Amino acid sequence: MNKLPLTTRVQILSMLVEGASMRSVARVADVSFNTIAKLMIEAGEACAAYHDETVRNVQAKRVQCDEIWAFVAAKQKNVPNMKTPVDGAGDVWTWTALDADSKMIISYLVGGRDSEYALAFMDDVAARLANRVQMTTDGHRAYLEAVEGAFGADVDYAQLIKIYGASPDSAKGRYSPADCTGIKKNRIEGDPDIAHVSTSYVERMNLNIRMGNRRFTRLTNAFSKKIDNHLHMLSLYFCHYNFCRVHKTLRMSPAMAAGVSETLRDVEWIVSLIDAREAAPKRPATYRKTAPAL
Template sequence: MNRLPVEKRAQILQMLCEGSSMRSISRVADVSLNTVTKLLIDAGSACSAFHDATVRNVNSKRVQCDEIWSFAYAKAKNVPSAKAAPIGSGDVWTWTAIDADSKLILSWLVGDRDASAASAFMEDLKPRLANRVQLTTDGHKAYLTAVSETFGADGVDYGMLVKLYGSDPQAQRRYSPAKLIGIDKDLILGSPDLAHVSTSYVERQNLTMRMSMRRFTRLTNAFSKKVENHYHALSLYFVWYNFIKSHKSLKGLTPAMAAGLVSSPLEMSDVVTLIDQREGPPKKRGPYRKRVDTGAADEGNLP
C-alpha cells in the first residue's frame, strides 16, 4: 500500500481545516479526489477516537451549548424528490459545548435537532466534566428535559438564554434572521449567575466552524454529499481547533493547553501519526502475474 509523505498528508489536512474545497485541494496538492476523500475518512476516524479519549476530566466553570445547521446531499424538503438520496440525507445539526474560559470544545454531536439528540449530547458532555458547572443553552426546549435528566436537579447551575425577534413579513425570502429586539434569561436549575448566562462564545465558535469548513458555506454546491464524510470533517476540525490552532484571545495558546490537557500545541503531522498508528505498518502489494490469453499485466496474488 502506497502512502503519501507525511508532509503532503499534513498539508492536505491543514487545507481541509482552512476552508479549501476537496477539489481545490486535489488540484493544489496534485493528488486525486479519491485520495483526499480517503485521507479525510482516515483522519476523521483517528481524530474522533483521540478527542473521545483525551477530552476528559476537564475543570470547567462555565459551559455554553448551541446547535448549527447544515445539510447532507439535499435539504430536508428536497430529499423526497432527490434522485438516489443516501441514508442520512437532509438537514444535519451539529451540537457543540464549549468551555467559556479555555474555549475548549468539550463535546459535540451530529444528528437531528430533537429530544433524543439533546439527551445523547448531554450524556456525552457530563462525564467529560470534573466538577459542577454553570451551563447555558439557547431557548431550544429539548434541552430542558435532557439537562434535568442527565445532571439531576442538584448537579448543575443551568440558565437558558432566549432571544426575542421581531416579526418579519418576508421571513421566507431572507438569508439573515429577523431583528433581535431583546433577550430573556431564565433560571432553570440550581443558582446560575445571571451575568454569565450567555451563548456568545459558542456562537462565535460556530462562526469559525462555518468559515473553516467549505461544506458549511451557505448558498453554494460545497455541501456534504454523505453524512459520514460530514462527520469525519467535523472530527478533524475539532481536533484542529482544540489542539493545533492557536487562539489570539488565549495569548497564542490552544484551547487544550489553556484547559491543561496538553503542555504544548500539536501539529498536523501528529494527526498523520494518529492515522498511521490506527492503520499499522503499510502492507506490501501482491506480485504481478501475466494473463496467458492476452499478455496484459494483472495485479494479484500468486497461488
C-alpha cells in the same frame, strides 16, 4: 501499500481545516479526489478516537451549548424528490459544548435536533466534566429534559432566550435574521450567575465552524454528500481547533488552556495519529465451527 509523503498529507489536511474544498485541495496537491476523501476519513476517525479518549475530566466553570445547521445530499424539503436516496440525507445539526474560559470544544454530536439527540449529547457532556458547572443554552425545549436527565440537580443551568421583532425585508438578504429586540435569562436549575448567562462564545464558534468548513458554505454545491464524511470532517476540524490552533486571546491552544494538553500540536501530529492507528496490531479473526443440525 503506497502512501503519500508526509509533506503532502500535512498540506492536504491543513487546507481542509482552513475551509478549502476537497476538489480544490486535489488540484493544488496534484492528487486524486479519492485520495483526499480517503485521507479525510482516516484523519476523522483518528481525531474522533483521540478526542473521545483525551477530553475527559475537564475542569470547567462555565459551559455554553448550541446547535448549527447544515444539510447532507439535499435539503429536507427536497429529500422526497431525490432520484437516488441517500442514507442520512436532509437537515443535519451539529451540537457543540464550549468551555467559555478555555474556548475548548468539550463535546460535539452530529444528527437531528430532537430530544433523543439532545439527551445523548448532554450525557456525553456530563461524562467529560470533572466538576459542577454553570451551563447556558438557548431556548430549545429539548435541552430542558436532556440537562435534567444528564446532570440532575448537579448543575447551575439557565437558558438565554432571544426575542425577535418582525421578519426582515428581502433587501437585507436571504439569510438575515429578524432584528433581536431583547433577551430573557431564565434560571432553570441550581444557582447560575445571571451575569454569566450567555451564549456569545458558542455562537462565535458557530461562525468559526461555518468559515472553516467548506461543507457549511451556503448557496454552493460544497455541501456533504454523505453523512459519514460530514462527521469525519467535523472530527478533524474540532481536533485541529482544540489542539493545534493558537487562540489569539489566550495565546495558546484551547486544550492547553483547559489543561488537557501540555504542548501545542500541529498537523504533522494529526498525521501521526493516523499512522499509529494503522500500526496498531490487529487481532486475527476467530471462527467458530457449529455442529451440523441433526
